[in-house]
Every structure is written in structure tokens, then in C-alpha cells.
Amino acid sequence: MIKDKMQKAMNEQIKHEQESAYLYLSMAAWFGSEGLEGMAKWMQAQAAEEQAHAMKFFHHIEERGGRVELAGLSKPKAEWKSPLEAFTEADKHEQFISGKINDLMELAIAEKDHAAKSLLQWFVDEQVEEEATTSAIVQKLERAGSAGHALLMMDRMLGARE
Ligand code: FEO
Numbered sequence: 403m404i405k406d407k408m409q410k411a412m413n414e415q416i417k418h419e420q421e422s423a424y425l426y427l428s429m430a431a432w433f434g435s436e437g438l439e440g441m442a443k444w445m446q447a448q449a450a451e452e453q454a455h456a457m458k459f460f461h462h463i464e465e466r467g468g469r470v471e472l473a474g475l476s477k478p479k480a481e482w483k484s485p486l487e488a489f490t491e492a493d494k495h496e497q498f499i500s501g502k503i504n505d506l507m508e509l510a511i512a513e514k515d516h517a518a519k520s521l522l523q524w525f526v527d528e529q530v531e532e533e534a535t536t537s538a539i540v541q542k543l544e545r546a547g548s549a550g551h552a553l554l555m556m557d558r559m560l561g562a563r564e
Contacts, residue, residue, distance in 0.1 A: 403468075409469065412463050412518075415502060417472070418502055419452050419455040419499075420452070421475050422449075422452040425492075426445045431480070432482055433485070433488070443563065444563050445492075455528075462518070486540065490540050496529065496536050503526060503529055539556075
């Protein structure tokens, strides 16, 4: 049975993951409006991944006899100055989420909640990957600068994401 403290913290995390999905979906809409269909597709895939993350916490709470309680989501930002600005924000956001996962892990350790620790270890590893991916895209976009052809190549490359 999940304890109240962990249940509350995981319900909070469901909100963070859903807000991540919402942010990336908003970025997808912006990229689409800028004619950058590959980046839009990449962000849609990222949003779907975030929803899957939320569902991992959802199922974990339920499987342990807890109660999922959903919170309201904040309105995401809708405009960015450039692809670099959007991906830089995505990268910062992933760092924020990593911090939240680390806080949850600290709580699991303090509460000797081994089941939560097992789930959270997956998220710790996932965040390493997420941060590496977004920071590599930021680096490439920095190199591309405002060169149109480099941006279009990046768009094609990111659109190849499954
Ligand atoms: Fe669910 Fe991108 O962290």
C-alpha cells in the first residue's frame, strides 16, 4: 500500500508530466505554424512520451491501492522567437523535471519505499537520456545559427523521429 506522502508527491508528478506534454504540444503547434513540420512532429512525439510518463505514475499509484487525483494544468506558452529558443526552453524544462524526479527519489529513500525506488530508478535513467537529447539539439541549433539551409536540414533530421 502506498503511503499518503508518496501518493501526494506522485500525484504532483502526474501534473508535471502532463504539463510537460502540454508545453511540448504547444511547441509542436508553434513549429507547425512556422512551417517546420519535422520539429513539430518531434515535439508531438515528445508530448506523447510525457503522457506515457504520467501514466506510469498513474498506474503505480493504483496498483498500490492508492488514489489518483488530477490537478489543473497551467496554460502553456504559445510563442517562441526561434527554434533555438524553443529547444533551449525544452532543455531547461527537462532539467527542472530531473530535479523533481530526484526529489521523489529522495523521498522514496527516506520513506524506505522500495517499490517507488524501483519505478523512480527508471525515471532517473530516462531523464539522463532526455537531457542528453535536448541539449544535443540545442548545441546543433546553436551551430546552425540563422542559416536557413542548416535549419531545414535539422527540421528534416528531427522529423525522422519515430
Ligand atoms: Fe517526463 Fe521529459 O520528462
